[in-house]
Amino acid sequence: MxxxxxxxxxxxxxxxxxxxxxxxxxxxxxxxxxxxxxxxxxxxxxxxxxxxxxxxxxEDLVVHRLADHETENARVVRNRPPETAPLTALREHFLRGLETRDPVTGLNDLPPVRRLYRLILDTPALVARMERFKNGAERELAAALRETADVPELTARLAAVQIVAVHWELAKDNADRLAHGEDADARHTGAVADAEHAFALLENGLRDLADVP
CATH class of the missing domain: 1.10.10.60 (Homeodomain-like)
Known part of the structure; x- marks a missing residue:
């Protein structure tokens, strides 16, 4: 065979x-x-x-094109190099995706991809279906964190929810900008800065919100 x-x-x-x-x-x-x-x-x-x-x-007629990415974060965590923290591996993977214009990062302005972004973002039923996609990604990532990082179940679930939400918001923001005409190369620097900021928030938790202004 x-x-x-x-x-x-x-x-x-x-x-x-x-x-x-x-x-x-x-x-x-x-x-x-x-x-x-x-x-x-x-x-x-x-x-x-x-x-x-x-x-x-x-809805699956459209969303299936992203189906392989539902377990992507979990695969990154499971396959990360030794001595590499899960969040570091996920951050580096997302930044590589921006560099290579991976459509799942929202930073791809090829006409067919741009039109697909616009279709999803402008269709409530497809946005709702993407929420189910996010739920599946959270479950898979939580399982990977429990298996490879030896963290308690609640910690793994809470971390997975936050990480997947950050990925989704970053990608959605990029996709929305490109769907409305922004150029991917012009957006790249801002997309990287936003990703670095988002992962810094994940790394530091919400401690800034605990301080009284």
Whole structure:
């Protein structure tokens, strides 16, 4: 076995891609709410039953493109070099993502990515679906912290909630700026500064809020 997908698997991958491409094209042209699942199935030349076998909910037709990133922070924590703190590894990973214009950081202004950002940010149902995505990312990261950093369960959960929220806010801010016309290269310096500030807050906790002005 050389790891190459068999004929059946390749056919499933082609069907998955065809449905996704048809859906995104229709949503970008007409808007998410204006397009029905039946229209997507017709454009992809599959039945509704087949479509739902690949994508259980309409929102998944869009959000699935980010699905691999749901466990990304957990993978970073589990695979970090020895003697590297989890937060350091996550910070360095996010900064590398900004440098390489990883779409998950929100700092990618390729036209198809920019349009996808705008679609998600302007569609309440997709923003709500992203909240479920965040919940899954929090659970995965909390598990990774418990397993590799030997921290109590509550500490791991609280840390994961804060880290994922920071990632989401940074990415959302970048994506919103780019979706409305800002250039990724021009935004990069500000995005790095914002990320450094955010991770410094994570590192220092909320001690500044405990001081009386």
């Amino acid at each position: 050389d790891g190459t997908p068999g004929l059946r698997e390749r056919k499933k991958q082609r069907t998955h891609a065809a449905i996704s491409d048809a859906a995104i094209g229709l949503f970008l042209e007409h808007g998410f709410d204006a397009v029905s699942v039946a229209q997507v199935a017709e454009a992809a030349e599959v039945s509704k039953r087949t479509l739902f076998a690949y994508f259980p909910a309409k």
